[in-house]
Amino acid sequence: MKQPGLSARRLVILPAVIVFLAAPASRADILDDLKARQAGIRSVSAAFVQEKKTRLLAKPIRASGRFLYQQPGSIRWEYTGSTNMQVIFNGKDLWIYYLDLKEADKLSGVGQYGSMMHFDIATMSRDYAITAAKEKGLVRLSMTPKSKGPISLIEMDLQEGAAFPRMVRLLDRNSEPTTITFSNIKLNQGIPDSSFTFLPGKDVVIRDRSIP
DSSP: OOOTTOOHHHHHHSOHHHHHHHOSSOHHHHHHHHHHHHTTOSEEEEEEEEEEOOTTOSSOEEEEEEEEEETTTEEEEEEOTTSOEEEEEOSSOEEEEETTTTEEEEEEOOHHHHHHHTTOHHHHTTTEEEEEEEETTEEEEEEEESSOOSEEEEEEEEETTOSSOSEEEEEETTSOEEEEEEEEEEESOOOOGGGGOOOOOTTOEEEEEEOO
């Protein structure tokens, strides 16, 4: 029987089997339909607002900016305002560039993180066990990583019939949530390849890091 008004918080708590039983269509049908819609995505441009909650601070950390994606796996996050940071992934290397500090981190070991950054269900299903349900015009996904990594749970809300999520919620290994809300979503518009290339200046300090 369909459960009314399940919040993201309750989806974290309830066993996955209840989420599955709440869907009028089967999990496989929902995921197959979503994969078919996402197969037509060549690029995505969207504005985003990100909110991170941590036990160390009374108020959430809030940031905003622009998200870019281009097939097969190039991603760019541009954080504006006081954050002033860029995250660039070309399918192989992940760069985090702190413009004001003129410092950049080059990360390795980002397989799980790389697959979730562009929200492609076919790709993510290799690294995550996914459950799905429909509720009040939304498709809600819950994803648990198949191996240990920096993320313990991902939840996504999509408008029914949409190919790209309007909300993504990530729970890290410390059970601290980050919520990303997307708006002004534009699909399949031209994005220059240079948007996904990081060319640091000679005055930028580069650090090689790995995700444990």
